[in-house]
Amino acid sequence: MNVLLDAYRYRYFLFNLVWMGLKTRYRFSLLGLAWTVAHPALHLAILTVVFATINRWNLADYAIFMFSGLVPWNFFSKAVLDATVSIPNSSHYLLKVRTPKLVFPLSATLQALADFCAGFLVLLVLFAALRGPMPASMLFLPISIAIWMLFAAGVGMIFSVVDVLFRDFGHLAGLLLMLLFFGTPILFPADPFLEAGGFRRLLVVWNPMYYFASLFQQPIHYATVPSLAAVGITAGLAAIALVAGVSLYQRFEDRFVYYL
Amino acid sequence: MPPAQAPEDPLSIVVSNATVRYRMHAFGQPTLGEYLDGLLHRRRRRSGVRTFDALRNVSLQVREGEIVGVIGRNGAGKSTLLKAIAGVLRPMSGAVEVRGRIVPLLELGTGFNANLTGRENIYLTGSLFGLSRRELAARIDDIIQFSELEDFIDVPIKSYSSGTVARLAFSLATDVDPDVLLIDEVFSVGDEFFQRKSMARMRRLFDESRTIMLVSHSLDLIRFQCTRVIWLEAGSIVRDGEPGAVIDAYRASG
Numbered sequence: 220m221n222v223l224l225d226a227y228r229y230r231y232f233l234f235n236l237v238w239m240g241l242k243t244r245y246r247f248s249l250l251g252l253a254w255t256v257a258h259p260a261l262h263l264a265i266l267t268v269v270f271a272t273i274n275r276w277n278l279a280d281y282a283i284f285m286f287s288g289l290v291p292w293n294f295f296s297k298a299v300l301d302a303t304v305s306i307p308n309s310s311h312y313l314l315k316v317r318t319p320k321l322v323f324p325l326s327a328t329l330q331a332l333a334d335f336c337a338g339f340l341v342l343l344v345l346f347a348a349l350r351g352p353m354p355a356s357m358l359f360l361p362i363s364i365a366i367w368m369l370f371a372a373g374v375g376m377i378f379s380v381v382d383v384l385f386r387d388f389g390h391l392a393g394l395l396l397m398l399l400f401f402g403t404p405i406l407f408p409a410d411p412f413l414e415a416g417g418f419r420r421l422l423v424v425w426n427p428m429y430y431f432a433s434l435f436q437q438p439i440h441y442a443t444v445p446s447l448a449a450v451g452i453t454a455g456l457a458a459i460a461l462v463a464g465v466s467l468y469q470r471f472e473d474r475f476v477y478y479l
Numbered sequence: 480m481p482p483a484q485a486p487e488d489p490l491s492i493v494v495s496n497a498t499v500r501y502r503m504h505a506f507g508q509p510t511l512g513e514y515l516d517g518l519l520h521r522r523r524r525r526s527g528v529r530t531f532d533a534l535r536n537v538s539l540q541v542r543e544g545e546i547v548g549v550i551g552r553n554g555a556g557k558s559t560l561l562k563a564i565a566g567v568l569r570p571m572s573g574a575v576e577v578r579g580r581i582v583p584l585l586e587l588g589t590g591f592n593a594n595l596t597g598r599e600n601i602y603l604t605g606s607l608f609g610l611s612r613r614e615l616a617a618r619i620d621d622i623i624q625f626s627e628l629e630d631f632i633d634v635p636i637k638s639y640s641s642g643t644v645a646r647l648a649f650s651l652a653t654d655v656d657p658d659v660l661l662i663d664e665v666f667s668v669g670d671e672f673f674q675r676k677s678m679a680r681m682r683r684l685f686d687e688s689r690t691i692m693l694v695s696h697s698l699d700l701i702r703f704q705c706t707r708v709i710w711l712e713a714g715s716i717v718r719d720g721e722p723g724a725v726i727d728a729y730r731a732s733g
Contacts, residue, residue, distance in 0.1 A: 232606040239603050243594040246635070312590055316583055316607055317566030473569040477502060 222468045225319040232318075236326040241333055259290070259338035263345070270406055279349045286345065287439035288405035288432040290338040291363070295371045295431075296396050298331035302375025303392045306383045310479040320472040321465075324379045328372045335364075346439065354442035363434035363445070366453045370431065373460025380467040383478050403428040427456055490578070491659060491690040492541040492564055497573035499534040499559050499714075533559040534570065535714040541707075546691045548701035548722065550729055551711035557694045560711065561661045564692065579658025582608050584649070593637035597628055597647055600636055604648075608655050618654055625680075626650035627673070642669050653680050660684060662693045698726050 226233065245251045266289070267282045274281075302324035306313070309323045346353060382388045403426055404412065412423045423429050430449040437445040533556045541547055549557045562568045563575050565583045590607060591600045601622055605615045623632050626647045636644055646669045653660070669677070685691065685704070695701055701708060701722060708725040710717045718725045 229606075229609070231610075231612055232603075235603045235606045239592065239595055239599055242599070243592065246594060312607060314562075314567060315565075315590055317581070318607065476568055 222319065222321050222472060223465060226321040226325065229319045229322055233322040233326055233329075236322060237329045237333075240326065240330050255334055255337040256341060259293070259334075260341045262293075263289070263341065266406070274407075283346060283349060284408065284436065284440040285406060286342050287435045288403075290335065290342050291367050291435050292400060292403070292405055292428075292432065293338060294331050294335035295367060295374075296400070297334060298328045298371040299375050299378055299396065300393055301327035301331060302372075303378040303382045304389050305375075306379050306475055307386070307389075307479060313476055313479060320475055321376070321468050324375045324464075325372060328368065328375050331371070332368060339364075342439070354438070356438040356442050356444050359438045359444050360435070362450075363438065366434060366450075366457050367431060370453065370457035370460055373457060373462075373464040376464025377460060377467060380464075380471050383475050384471070399426075399428055402426055403432055405432055409433075427452065488542040488544055490540055491543045491545070492539070492578075492692070493574075493576045494537055494539050494560075494564065495574050497534055497537045497563055497570040497575055498532060499556075499563055499568055499570050501531045501533055502529075532714050534563065536573070537714070537716055538573075539709065539716065539719065541690055541692070543690055545707055546685055546693065546705045548705035548708045549692060549694045549711060550696075550698065550701060550708060550726065551717075555711040556714040557711055558663055559714075561663055561692060561694055564659070565661055577659055580609055580656065581659045581661065582652050582655055582657035583661040584652045584663070591636055591644060591648065594635050596635055597626075597632040597639070598623070600647070601651055604651060605655060608652075608657075610655055614655075622647075622650045622654045625654065625676075645669060646673055649677055653677075653684060657684075657689060659690045659692070662691065662695075664695055698730070702726055 245254050248254060250257060263282065263286050267278065267285060270276070270285065271278045271281045305323040305327045306320065309318075312318050313320065343353075378388065378392055382392070402422065404423060409423050409429060412419045414420075430445075430452045433449045434445050434453060437443050437449075537556075537560065549560060551557050559568065561583070563570055564577060565581055566575070566577070567583075590604050592603065595603065598619070601619055602612075602615055605618075606612075610618075623629055626649075628643065628647060631639065631643075636647070639647070649669075681704075693701065693705060705722050707720065708722045709719045710725050710729050718728055
């Protein structure tokens with residue numbers, strides 16, 4: 220059975236997984252759904268004050284730059300990490316009922332997308348408050364979001380298969396993403412590294428996440444459309460990750476139950 | 480000795496030469512280190528992983544309307560057979576084919592999420608059984624009414640008692656029109672009143688010519704409810720036939 224077709228037939232189950240997951244997350248907290256907006260806003264405030272103070276950067280300018288990279292990164296990180304452990308965490312379904320396995324990492328991606336929407340809203344409000352009218356370059360953002368999302372879905376599928384086969388990977392994935400985060404110009408601008416040349420330049424240029432970050436930083440902070448190279452590289456990587464993820468499911472999903 | 484069947488009843492379940500092999504590992508599965516070690520020392524790895532055949536080359540055919548009881552000692556492969564038919568386990572060799580919607584009533588309510596309300600769990604688990612939103616919306620009132628949970632249906636089920644959760648699970652699983660119902664030891668659901676009601680519903684399901692496979696250690700229940708009994712031993716079918724004869728043979732074996 221084709222795993223994509225199988226997942227599509229269970230789309231209502233996928234919808235329920237996502238919706239119920241979102242509903243339960245804040246069910247027993249006082250602020251409820253408001254947390255989805257409050258959390259990224261407070262997260263931003265802390266990081267901005269800390270980093271702008273250390274580096275003596277302009278607070279308002281830095282806030283927009285940093286948040287334009289951080290919002291998609293947080294989405295990616297949450298989507299991938301939740302997807303990584305999504306199969307063992309769903310063993311109560313997988314061991315009882317025949318289920319298309321692909322819906323579980325996909326559910327993690329879609330739930331993270333809901334958080335992304337809240338963060339993106341905060342970003343837009345902040346932009347309007349600090350910079351005023353939005354530049355036309357921001358019309359590019361739907362494409363940026365689509366590329367990030369497809370990439371996150373693909374990487375999430377790949378990681379989840381690796382995690383089922385080698386449970387150690389769940390511990391490793393978080394550290395891996397942290398390393399990648401600090402190696403990507405999100406908290407700090409890329410320019411000093413690019414101008415320095417040599418190894419420090421290569422460190423940025425060879426990091427694929429640099430191009431992903433630029434999909435948001437360019438249209439929002441720099442008010443320009445991202446470079447063709449950045450769009451090509453990121454779209455290509457997203458396609459590769461998706462194809463690899465689906466192929467891994469096609470090949471391995473029948474064995475999952477034996478590893479749970 | 481296959482039981483006499485009306486030839487016009489179509490096949491519902493076909494299991495052909497199915498073998499299910501579990502890998503027995505000290506901690507369930509190899510860690511990355513053990514795997515790399517295994518790659519380096521191929522020969523040792525091959526001999527190192529012990530396997531266990533929970534089903535050995537099992538073949539059986541079930542026709543629509545049959546109520547098949549599966550008996551045997553602990554570890555004989557009864558639950559594994561049900562899981563293979565449910566599609567939870569893909570046998571490593573052989574094939575399993577089932578026609579229509581399979582609803583497993585294995586360990587009631589395990590798919591439920593404690594933080595969700597009864598109603599939300601009906602939608603979530605119902606869609607897991609393959610029902611659409613419309614089908615569930617049409618049934619939900621019946622399901623709630625049968626479970627007698629009208630007053631608590633919008634309360635998270637973590638505040639339900641275990642008997643109440645089982646009642647909800649039973650009401651859901653038996654209301655979604657399963658073509659094949661798989662039951663693993665779940666007959667004593669709820670209090671005496673609910674038990675009587677659930678037996679009546681089971682009987683209705685039996686009458687409406689649904690295919691049912693039932694694992695139980697209650698031999699009397701099997702004798703009275705089933706039209707056919709399969710006796711499993713160490714992953715193989717020992718006898719397959721008329722309930723009285725198979726159960727007597729099984730009893731005599733102990």
